[in-house]
Amino acid sequence: MARTKIYVPRETAAVSVGADEVALEIARVAKQTTTGIEIIRNGSWGASWLEPLVEVEVDGTRIAYGNVGTDDVAGMFAAGLITGGEHERRLGPVDEIPYLIKQDRWTFWRCGLINPLSIEDFELHQGFKALKKAFADGAGAVLDNVTASGLRGRGGAGFPTGIKWQTVADAPGEQKYIACNADEGDSGTFSDRLLMEGDPFGLIESMAIAGFAVGASKGYIYLRSEYPLTHSILSRAIESARAAGWLGDDIKGSGFDFDIELHLGAGSYVCGDETAMLESLEGKKGLVRTKPPLPAISVLFGAPTVVNNVVTLASVANIINLGGERYAGMGVNRSKGTLAFQLAGNIKRGGLVEKAFGITLRDLIEDWGGGTASGRPVKAVQVGGPLGSYIPAEQFDTPMDYEAFVDIGAMIGHGGIVVFDDTADMAQLARFAMEFCAIESCGKCTPCRIGSTRGVEVIDKMIDGDNKDENYELLLDLCDTMEDASLCAMGGMTPYPVRSVLKYFAEDFASSKEH
Amino acid sequence: MARIDEQTTREIVAQYDGKPEMLVQILQTIVSRCGWIPPETIRQLAEELNLSRAEVHGVIEYYHDFRTGEPGKHIVKICQAEACQAMGSRELTEQAKKMLAINFNDTANDITLEPVYCLGNCACSPAVMIDGKTYGRVDESRFTSLLDTMRGND
Numbered sequence: 001m002a003r004t005k006i007y008v009p010r011e012t013a014a015v016s017v018g019a020d021e022v023a024l025e026i027a028r029v030a031k032q033t034t035t036g037i038e039i040i041r042n043g044s045w046g047a048s049w050l051e052p053l054v055e056v057e058v059d060g061t062r063i064a065y066g067n068v069g070t071d072d073v074a075g076m077f078a079a080g081l082i083t084g085g086e087h088e089r090r091l092g093p094v095d096e097i098p099y100l101i102k103q104d105r106w107t108f109w110r111c112g113l114i115n116p117l118s119i120e121d122f123e124l125h126q127g128f129k130a131l132k133k134a135f136a137d138g139a140g141a142v143l144d145n146v147t148a149s150g151l152r153g154r155g156g157a158g159f160p161t162g163i164k165w166q167t168v169a170d171a172p173g174e175q176k177y178i179a180c181n182a183d184e185g186d187s188g189t190f191s192d193r194l195l196m197e198g199d200p201f202g203l204i205e206s207m208a209i210a211g212f213a214v215g216a217s218k219g220y221i222y223l224r225s226e227y228p229l230t231h232s233i234l235s236r237a238i239e240s241a242r243a244a245g246w247l248g249d250d251i252k253g254s255g256f257d258f259d260i261e262l263h264l265g266a267g268s269y270v271c272g273d274e275t276a277m278l279e280s281l282e283g284k285k286g287l288v289r290t291k292p293p294l295p296a297i298s299v300l301f302g303a304p305t306v307v308n309n310v311v312t313l314a315s316v317a318n319i320i321n322l323g324g325e326r327y328a329g330m331g332v333n334r335s336k337g338t339l340a341f342q343l344a345g346n347i348k349r350g351g352l353v354e355k356a357f358g359i360t361l362r363d364l365i366e367d368w369g370g371g372t373a374s375g376r377p378v379k380a381v382q383v384g385g386p387l388g389s390y391i392p393a394e395q396f397d398t399p400m401d402y403e404a405f406v407d408i409g410a411m412i413g414h415g416g417i418v419v420f421d422d423t424a425d426m427a428q429l430a431r432f433a434m435e436f437c438a439i440e441s442c443g444k445c446t447p448c449r450i451g452s453t454r455g456v457e458v459i460d461k462m463i464d465g466d467n468k469d470e471n472y473e474l475l476l477d478l479c480d481t482m483e484d485a486s487l488c489a490m491g492g493m494t495p496y497p498v499r500s501v502l503k504y505f506a507e508d509f510a511s512s513k514e515h
Numbered sequence: 516m517a518r519i520d521e522q523t524t525r526e527i528v529a530q531y532d533g534k535p536e537m538l539v540q541i542l543q544t545i546v547s548r549c550g551w552i553p554p555e556t557i558r559q560l561a562e563e564l565n566l567s568r569a570e571v572h573g574v575i576e577y578y579h580d581f582r583t584g585e586p587g588k589h590i591v592k593i594c595q596a597e598a599c600q601a602m603g604s605r606e607l608t609e610q611a612k613k614m615l616a617i618n619f620n621d622t623a624n625d626i627t628l629e630p631v632y633c634l635g636n637c638a639c640s641p642a643v644m645i646d647g648k649t650y651g652r653v654d655e656s657r658f659t660s661l662l663d664t665m666r667g668n669d
Contacts, residue, residue: 013639016651048638187596190635225543225580226634228647264543267579269632283538285577301536343638345601350638373602382597418598418637429597436596436632442577 003036004082005057009112010041011197012229013190018069019052025073026054033077043198045112046352047099055094058084064097065089099349099368104330104356106338107315108191111198116233119240122201128246130320134209135254137320142213143169146316148324150336154191155181155272155309156384156413156489158402161316164306169214171297171304176216178207179281179300179307182223182230183265183272186385188416191340192310194352196223196230199314200237204247204260206313209320211258214306219260222277225267235262269386269440273488274298274307276442287444288488309414311340331357335401335412343369345382345418355400362396364417376421380505382429384413386436387493389500390426409500411493426505430498431459437494448491451482455498462509475502518585519549524556528563535564538574542581550590551582586627589665591615592644595630598637603654607641610655614662 008023009015023039030037047053050066054076057063063084065076072089079087091097094112114121122128134142147162168176180203184192196203207219223231238260241247249257268286270276275289278300298305315337319327327337335357341364343350348370355364365371365378372378380390389410391398398404405412420429434455441448455478462471479495486492501508527544531537541560545552552575561568575581593599593608608630617623619630636642639651643658645665653661 012634012649013636013651016636016642016649017639051639184635185633187633188598188637189633190637193635224635226631226644229649263540265578266539266543266581267631268577280539281536283534283536283540283574285574287577345598345637345640347638350640352638386597416598416637418601420601424601429600432597432600440632 003038005040006037006081007040007042007055007057007062009044009051009053010116010229010233011044011051012193012227013048014044014051014053015229017051021070022052022054022068022073025070029073029077035077035082037082040115041117042114043111043116044194045094045100046108046194046354047097047349048351049349050091050351053094056081056084058082062094064091064094066091099351099353103354104338105354106318106327106330107311108195108198108340108352108354109318110202111194114199116198116200117236117240119201119244119246122199126321127201128205130317131205131208131212131246132252133320134212135252135256139169139213139215142209142320145319145324146213149319149327150324150331150334151312151315151319151327152335152402153309154311154315154339154414155274156186156411158412161308161312164308165210165214167297168216168304168306173304175218175301175303176214177300177303177305178210178214178216178219178313179278179298179305180207180219180221180310180313181272181274181277181307182221182310183277184224184227184310184414185269185272186387186414186416188344188382188418189342189385189414190344191342191352191415193227193230194340195310195314196227197233200234201241201246202317203310203314204237204241206316207260208247208251208256208258209316210306210308210313212256216306217257217259219258220281220300221260221262222265222271222281223262224265231262231264238262268442269436270442270488270490273490276488278305278307285442287442288490290487332399332401334403339400339412339415341400341415341417343417343419346372346374346421347419348373357401358399360397360399361391361417364400365396365419369419372419372421374421374423376423378419379422379424380420380426382418382420382497383416384411385416386433387411387489387496388413388416389496390420390429390504391500392504409496411496426501426508427459427463430501431456431463433494433497434459437490441490445485445487445491447482447485448487448494451478451486451491452494454478455482455494459498468509472502517549518553519545519556521559523548524559525563528560533563535566538564538566538571539578542575542578546580546582550586551584553585554583585622587622587625588669589626589646590629590644591626591662592629592631592634594632594634594636594640594642594644596633596637598633599641602640604641607643607653607655607658611658614659
């Protein structure tokens with residue numbers, strides 16, 4: 001008799017709440033009860049609130065069991081786990097879970113579905129189909145398709161990917177590079193990680209497509225060191241792809257050479273900035289390069305380089321497979337396609353939700369997220385990481401659209417949504433924004449290096465009720481200086497969360513020590 | 516943790532073909548082996564990579580991962596970023612400091628406590644990392660039992 005397949009994710013969030021121990025316990029109980037099983041360590045579907053999410057394959061259908069603990073395993077076997085038996089942890093078929101089926105999975109569709117370390121499984125699920133199509137269609141067709149898709153940089157800046165690729169393709173030079181920014185440092189974001197852990201070959205394939213399109217023979221992935229499990233999965237995937245001839249010289253007889261080098265960051269938030277990341281890839285301090293003007297072409301080791309975020313790159317394979325027009329058919333206005341929103345912080349159903357642009361913040365927080373984990377009212381959400389504004393409840397009907405967010409003084413960034421309940425002290429969070437900037441500033445420009453420290457001091461005075469009105473004016477003035485004169489988003493956008501607290505939650509300053 | 520010896524450092528440099536542009540990767544490898552960068556290693560790296568000591572020192576100073584003091588046998592990091600704050604990481608941090616009787620970046624009883632700004636586990640906050648492994652949904656009692664397990668493994 002064939003062994004029953006049991007899926008237990010090997011993904012940071014799942015493992016952080018016990019997935020490894022659950023997998024061991026499943027193996028132990030199966031052995032004890034002489035049940036023939038095969039454990040597959042898949043990626044995560046992204047429903048982090050259900051992790052560890054165990055699935056058992058019964059007649060081709062995968063039956064899910066959520067929030068499984070080691071204590072549950074023996075009982076699940078006794079209840080007939082192997083045939084998808086009834087149990088209090090049973091959720092039903094995984095492809096009927098509303099949180100998952102209501103999504104628009106364009107980029108993340110293989111996450112959870114496949115064994116991320118099996119190149120055979122990847123190829124069974126359309127793996128390398130887009131790369132082969134790119135070889136057949138030619139570089140020009142790939143560039144046209146990416147441009148037609150309207151895809152914009154998912155790292156946060158939202159720069160049109162097609163224009164970036166075309167610029168590098170047109171640049172003179174024998175050597176060009178693809179640099180994948182996997183330094184996902186924004187709090188509340190984990191979509192890059194989820195993709196690299198759940199579908200690493202998907203990223204590798206898309207990087208190769210990018211290399212083919214612009215004429216680059218080498219790619220770099222700059223991965224943050226806070227992701228050790230991702231590093232292990234990604235390094236193994238790169239080795240497998242190389243061994244199978246999908247990386248290296250003359251890939252599958254196409255005449256195209258491409259290989260990938262994986263670099264680790266070293267705990268610097270600023271290295272998520274494209275120019276600081278390039279400095280770090282060159283082995284130096286992660287100091288941002290002088291801008292504006294924004295360079296039309298990034299330069300690594302003196303050569304023209306495409307720098308893209310993980311999700312941007314990984315979206316390309318399906319754009320090639322299904323066509324750029326189809327991607328552009330999703331979304332609203334100039335925000336085409338899908339974004340992987342990440343529900344985080346004090347939220348009942350946290351996880352990854354890939355949806356077309358245009359969905360409102362309220363839909364995401366209430367319908368998908370189910371409100372706060374604490375059950376208390378939502379006070380504020382921070383969208384777009386530590387440099388994003390705190391958004392009050394009256395703005396929750398804002399559609400997810402890059403420009404609509406700019407209009408309310410906020411930004412979508414990398415799509416992280418961090419929810420706070422009504423116990424949050426917004427004055428402390430404004431202080432934290434400045435403090436974080438002081439800790440992480442690369443120090444190259446004065447407004448960021450000095451301004452952030454002065455910002456903490458001024459906010460402390462306001463919290464202490466010391467000359468509150470004068471300090472309020474001083475803080476606004478400081479925010480102007482940092483915004484106008486900083487070299488990069490670190491100093492230039494730290495004022496966003498600070499200003500939003502002053503604008504919408506000023507009472508939190510009043511409620512402090514002076515009363 | 517131990518100091519890294521000259522021979523091992525030389526081997527690590529060789530693993531990266533002695534390229535100065537691999538300095539960040541070389542330092543990361545050293546830290547993964549022994550937890551910190553001793554002063555004599557800075558001198559050696561400068562010589563082997565044909566860089567000035569100031570250049571090597573500058574890179575080490577810049578990145579949080581590159582400790583210049585010897586850490587304890589165990590490294591406990593608690594996430595301080597916003598998503599974890601929303602789920603009580605400030606309170607958890609205060610309790611952890613009391614429990615371990617140390618502040619951030621201090622070492623006592625072979626345990627080093629450090630802040631970290633996002634482990635990418637923001638849907639399972641608060642998150643901590645103990646000896647390179649990430650744990651989620653960590654309240655005070657879970658933190659206590661994680662520390663017990665860590666000590667039990669000694």
